[in-house]
Amino acid sequence: MSAHGTRGSGTTWVGRAIRRLEDPALITGKGRFTADLPAIHWVRFVRSTVAAGKLTKVHAPKGAMVITAADLKGVKKITPMLHKFNYRPVGQPALADGMVRFTGEPVAAVVAASEEEAEDIADQVELSIDETTPVTDARRALEAGAPQVHAEAPGNVILEGKVKTPDFDTVWNGAHKIVKVEARSRRQNATPMEPRGAHASYDVSTGRVTLTCTTQMPHLTRTAICDVLAFPESDLRVIAPDVGGGFGQKMSLASEYVVLVWLARKLKSSVAWTEDRRENLIAGFHSRDQHITLEGAFDRQSKLVALKADIVSNVGAYSCFPTTCGVEPLMAMAEMPGPYDVQQYACLARGVITNTCTMAPYRGVSRPVITFTLERLMDKAARAFAIDPIDIRRRNLIDKFPYKSAMGLEYDDATYKETLEMAVEAVDVPAFRARQKEARAKGRYLGIGFATFSERTGYGSPAFAARGMEITPGWETVIVSVDPSGFVEARIGSSPHGQGLRTTLAQIIADAIGTTPEMIKVVHGDTDRAPYGWGTFASRSLVISGGATLIAARKVRAKLIKIASHMLEAAPDDIVLADGSAKVAGTDRAIPIAKLAREAYTQTHRFKGEIEPGLTETGHYDPPGTFSNACHDAIVDVDAETGHVKVERFVVAEDAGLIINPMIADGQVHGGIAQGIGNALLEEIIYDDNGGILTATLADYLPPTAHEIPPIELHHIETPSPNSITKAKGLGEGGCIGAPAAVVNAINDALSPFGVEIEEIPATPQRIRAALRSAEKHSAHSRASGNPGP
Amino acid sequence: MKPAPFVRHVPKTLDEALKILADVAPQDGRVLAGGQSLVPIMAFRLAKPAHLVDINEVVGLDKVISDGTTLTIGARVRHAAFHKSVVDNPLGQLLSAVVRHIAHYPIRMRGTFCGSLAHADPASEWCLVVATLDATLVAKSTRGERLIAAKDFFAGIMSTALAEDELLAEARLPLLASDVRFGFNEFNRRAGDFAMAASLVTYRLNAGKIAEARVGLGGAESFPRRIVEAEAALNGKTPGDTVFRAAAEAAAKAIDPLEDHQTNAEYRRDLVRAVVRRALEQSA
Amino acid sequence: MDITLTINGRDHAIAVEPRRTLADAIREDCGQTGTHIGCEHGICGACTIIVDGEPIRSCLMFAVQANGKKIRTVEGLANGDKLHPMQQAFMDHHGLQCGFCTPGFLMLAIGVLEREPNISDDGLLDVLSSNLCRCTGYQNIIKAVRAAAKDMRKE
Numbered sequence A: 001m002s003a004h005g006t007r008g009s010g011t012t013w014v015g016r017a018i019r020r021l022e023d024p025a026l027i028t029g030k031g032r033f034t035a036d037l038p039a040i041h042w043v044r045f046v047r048s049t050v051a052a053g054k055l056t057k058v059h060a061p062k063g064a065m066v067i068t069a070a071d072l073k074g075v076k077k078i079t080p081m082l083h084k085f086n087y088r089p090v091g092q093p094a095l096a097d098g099m100v101r102f103t104g105e106p107v108a109a110v111v112a113a114s115e116e117e118a119e120d121i122a123d124q125v126e127l128s129i130d131e132t133t134p135v136t137d138a139r140r141a142l143e144a145g146a147p148q149v150h151a152e153a154p155g156n157v158i159l160e161g162k163v164k165t166p167d168f169d170t171v172w173n174g175a176h177k178i179v180k181v182e183a184r185s186r187r188q189n190a191t192p193m194e195p196r197g198a199h200a201s202y203d204v205s206t207g208r209v210t211l212t213c214t215t216q217m218p219h220l221t222r223t224a225i226c227d228v229l230a231f232p233e234s235d236l237r238v239i240a241p242d243v244g245g246g247f248g249q250k251m252s253l254a255s256e257y258v259v260l261v262w263l264a265r266k267l268k269s270s271v272a273w274t275e276d277r278r279e280n281l282i283a284g285f286h287s288r289d290q291h292i293t294l295e296g297a298f299d300r301q302s303k304l305v306a307l308k309a310d311i312v313s314n315v316g317a318y319s320c321f322p323t324t325c326g327v328e329p330l331m332a333m334a335e336m337p338g339p340y341d342v343q344q345y346a347c348l349a350r351g352v353i354t355n356t357c358t359m360a361p362y363r364g365v366s367r368p369v370i371t372f373t374l375e376r377l378m379d380k381a382a383r384a385f386a387i388d389p390i391d392i393r394r395r396n397l398i399d400k401f402p403y404k405s406a407m408g409l410e411y412d413d414a415t416y417k418e419t420l421e422m423a424v425e426a427v428d429v430p431a432f433r434a435r436q437k438e439a440r441a442k443g444r445y446l447g448i449g450f451a452t453f454s455e456r457t458g459y460g461s462p463a464f465a466a467r468g469m470e471i472t473p474g475w476e477t478v479i480v481s482v483d484p485s486g487f488v489e490a491r492i493g494s495s496p497h498g499q500g501l502r503t504t505l506a507q508i509i510a511d512a513i514g515t516t517p518e519m520i521k522v523v524h525g526d527t528d529r530a531p532y533g534w535g536t537f538a539s540r541s542l543v544i545s546g547g548a549t550l551i552a553a554r555k556v557r558a559k560l561i562k563i564a565s566h567m568l569e570a571a572p573d574d575i576v577l578a579d580g581s582a583k584v585a586g587t588d589r590a591i592p593i594a595k596l597a598r599e600a601y602t603q604t605h606r607f608k609g610e611i612e613p614g615l616t617e618t619g620h621y622d623p624p625g626t627f628s629n630a631c632h633d634a635i636v637d638v639d640a641e642t643g644h645v646k647v648e649r650f651v652v653a654e655d656a657g658l659i660i661n662p663m664i665a666d667g668q669v670h671g672g673i674a675q676g677i678g679n680a681l682l683e684e685i686i687y688d689d690n691g692g693i694l695t696a697t698l699a700d701y702l703p704p705t706a707h708e709i710p711p712i713e714l715h716h717i718e719t720p721s722p723n724s725i726t727k728a729k730g731l732g733e734g735g736c737i738g739a740p741a742a743v744v745n746a747i748n749d750a751l752s753p754f755g756v757e758i759e760e761i762p763a764t765p766q767r768i769r770a771a772l773r774s775a776e777k778h779s780a781h782s783r784a785s786g787n788p789g790p
Numbered sequence B: 001m002k003p004a005p006f007v008r009h010v011p012k013t014l015d016e017a018l019k020i021l022a023d024v025a026p027q028d029g030r031v032l033a034g035g036q037s038l039v040p041i042m043a044f045r046l047a048k049p050a051h052l053v054d055i056n057e058v059v060g061l062d063k064v065i066s067d068g069t070t071l072t073i074g075a076r077v078r079h080a081a082f083h084k085s086v087v088d089n090p091l092g093q094l095l096s097a098v099v100r101h102i103a104h105y106p107i108r109m110r111g112t113f114c115g116s117l118a119h120a121d122p123a124s125e126w127c128l129v130v131a132t133l134d135a136t137l138v139a140k141s142t143r144g145e146r147l148i149a150a151k152d153f154f155a156g157i158m159s160t161a162l163a164e165d166e167l168l169a170e171a172r173l174p175l176l177a178s179d180v181r182f183g184f185n186e187f188n189r190r191a192g193d194f195a196m197a198a199s200l201v202t203y204r205l206n207a208g209k210i211a212e213a214r215v216g217l218g219g220a221e222s223f224p225r226r227i228v229e230a231e232a233a234l235n236g237k238t239p240g241d242t243v244f245r246a247a248a249e250a251a252a253k254a255i256d257p258l259e260d261h262q263t264n265a266e267y268r269r270d271l272v273r274a275v276v277r278r279a280l281e282q283s284a
Numbered sequence C: 001m002d003i004t005l006t007i008n009g010r011d012h013a014i015a016v017e018p019r020r021t022l023a024d025a026i027r028e029d030c031g032q033t034g035t036h037i038g039c040e041h042g043i044c045g046a047c048t049i050i051v052d053g054e055p056i057r058s059c060l061m062f063a064v065q066a067n068g069k070k071i072r073t074v075e076g077l078a079n080g081d082k083l084h085p086m087q088q089a090f091m092d093h094h095g096l097q098c099g100f101c102t103p104g105f106l107m108l109a110i111g112v113l114e115r116e117p118n119i120s121d122d123g124l125l126d127v128l129s130s131n132l133c134r135c136t137g138y139q140n141i142i143k144a145v146r147a148a149a150k151d152m153r154k155e
Ligand SMILES: Cc1cc2nc3c(=O)[nH]c(=O)nc-3n(C[C@H](O)[C@H](O)[C@H](O)COP(=O)(O)OP(=O)(O)OC[C@H]3O[C@@H](n4cnc5c(N)ncnc54)[C@H](O)[C@@H]3O)c2cc1C
Pocket: B030, B031, B032, B033, B034, B035, B036, B037, B038, B039, B040, B075, B101, B102, B103, B104, B107, B110, B111, B112, B113, B114, B115, B116, B118, B119, B121, B123, B124, B125, B126, B162, B166, B167, B168, B169, B192, B193, B194, B195, C041, C042, C043
């Protein structure tokens, strides 16, 4: 059930669940994805089969075209930069140069007439590598004497963030109880259904290259590639066509794309590379590999008074461009306190470099992990105080706004407590407890788990600047123009790939200028057509691009009114724009917008210089950022014999401000939750002791199927954000952020009779069984020695 | 992930197929049946056969025939053929209960019963079925025909008694007595994936006591087999929780567990204990 | 090898190596790029199409094996401007986001429902677990397919 009520039946376009404008092409097979383009040359990358070593030679078969680092002379390394936190810049060569640092690192590029042929040749390329001992685990990499991955990062620490509020020690020392969680999040891969890929073609007449690729940020891809290849941006056009999901994996620059552009310029032809699933799983960016030790100090009333965190983030072999590998540890540090009112905070956050695939942002970035850790802490504290997990949240959630966090972040109006109560009511906790008791008597272990969280969305440039990023994204630009025939085009810097932004922005514009969404085309993903922008990531597009759209559309509206007032000889205040026309209020005098648009171009002499020609306006928006919030609760059935967890039911109460299109918003939440459940239970990239990957197929790395995802119930509150001009907050990541915590808390609730704790995601059946087995042994032992069991 | 090149042969008759297989087997020639295991392996280039003998157009291999005592399943019979009961005998129900655990619908449209046996994945449901029921497997080559008992057929992980030039032409399964009870249970983490442990049990009741118990176990060792220790724990006993648990425990003890990145030996035994008991419960 | 692939009623005479998968041949040699490739090892289902009435993984079949068979892909579902009820249901219920998995899900659901129109809701859920989608959390795919199943039964 979806508690829409009046949702979806608004009279204006904003707030209505209209069908997506994106769908007709996609549903009929007419979508255009990168791999759909034909090419003259195909590339296959030869990748390192070992995790660490000195590359001494690449033996290529005779007559084959095999490009190595030696060919790429003058190509700069990809070297993103942070100017804070003791960051050590490390560069990534487009192809391994002298050293290999992870299994799957591209070493050579084979060029041939077909993918098959390129792969045949790649099979024959032999790499001479003097293997050295790799280090894949972050904690091991921190130990004295651990292998050094980059000379530039001694001790393998690539960055270190430290904070401590002034009164921390006093409050900590005076606390009544300290509760501790040792959380571990294993490594994941975002796994978009479309793997990465690129197609670069050279135009012999202009010398320009067009790179079509699976990216979430076309403009930045252009800037980055032109930087490392040292040629003007005007000679490179980057197109993000239909993109089959990204979830962050497609926002970081793939070194492979650099090679493709280099090849297109060298061959003066078209070259293509389609990543296969194995490459994607071993080398297509990983994420979430973190250890967090979190301690909470509570007073006698179970109020959290201080938090202490030690965050160790395994960032892989290189630093991702443009965010740098700071994105995980630094976000964890900044947002660890979450939705709870706690003013004393101390944190050490380290990014640790290892011989593993490079980390990149993945939906939610650090927040699924910190929420999981913090929500474990709350449940454990509730146990320590012998109070209900819901009550401890009631006592600690922020309820006065705006709120300034211990890290100095300003939280805008939100509904932490209200969504908690909504979610609690939706599941009928007392009825569940009764059912749980009955089931236990029959050897079935049901559990319920809650997760409340805040999700910072719509990050503007100040938020990124706080991290000291050399490339500080934030703002967006939108150009809205009405052409002389009355059709509207909005060119946007964001680059959506499944989020339905073409539809939601059209809804915003339709309301602003009194037309219908079908009249509006949103253009994105092409550096030749769209204004410079940052792309689509971090739940930002609807807030920031939506804001810029509204600003531009309002300017267009003002101009339309001006023209109408001229033509209708009425005061601007009396003009109403609606249903495709400008009307004089209270009369039947009206002019279609299409006619006004025509006049704006063709009858400018009439406006006597008072109105500039044309009907194109630009909006820029750079918001301070806003916080969405939600409470997730999961009901699980844990099979104590096999360790299998079935998620029976999943309830969400969420507040993402004003909702532009409820259907699309709900879809985003559904998708996030499914990924969160995958993160909680199934998905894990596993390295062996030699740094080889054991999970290089989709039979080993396990995204959930329809079977593993329960029906998801959504409940909504819409608190308009004062920090967002559309009043909307972002919600693209939230589903993913709360689900692991809710699911693992539910597992722990289910297993409470055994006295075991699971503090690791994914909570695989083997891990659950191992915990239960040790409890069984322990209880057998205590029975034998006469001690009471659990 | 494109397969390496190969030469494809498309025989129309069994004799022709055997002749070609005899010719190409020494040059890494292989049978292509449903392709649902072979093609992925070729895509990863873990196998690069030089020749494929595609048996999909060979006449006569697509039949399921019952003669009243034996069910004969030809080499081209696809998994999906068993979605509905193929014979009016408990065996028909058993096969249709098991088949829905194999992979997914579109894979079952192509994958073959005999291909599964020849491929011999330790977790293959059909391998478990033939091992539990002591089926007979018919291997044919230009050298003649060999009948191989299921217990002698499996030789290790993805390894069988078939010689390179032999085609598994058919599998012969004994029909079951009308009063046979059966139960099947398997464990996997995600729908459609290979089982991490699976058990098939059958038995009859003789004056309320278990008789002719068969406890088959798959996915737990290098190949599926009957676990005599578990059967011994059942025969002569009245079915019930204690007896089932004892049999499951016996099975968990008896195995030489496979280990991999998601399953260590202890965990595999846990799973065996669970699937055997659940299969027995289902049968009761 | 010279073969003819009959895709949505149109013959495509092409020359392919025996190793060419049907998915690649449909996309590369016949230019029908609506069928997608997400894993090439049978798990994701993005490549699902209907061959002689059977929903199958086109990455696990060689093109030469489909010579002369009737192939249906997403491009052939709509009748002119009139969408197939399954396509309409996916739009109405927001059963797609990025749209990459969508052709595979459409062909899977249609392929099974044409063979088993009265399949139960649970049976349908089993069938839908054949393919992976990373965007929708499956909620709206399930809704769409159940709704379309009703419509298809009526027709
Ligand atoms: C995603 C996915 C999930 C799967 N899940 C399961 C599962 O849960 N359970 C399960 O049992 N299977 C599963 N499978 C495998 C599937 O059942 C295969 O169909 C089966 O293992 C092999 O049958 P095939 O006809 O496709 O054989 P092929 O793939 O054609 O051949 C497999 C091997 O057997 C040889 N071979 C085939 N037929 C013969 C013959 N008649 N004589 C001699 N040699 C022969 C081939 O040369 C090859 O080496 C899955 C497959 C996929 C892609």
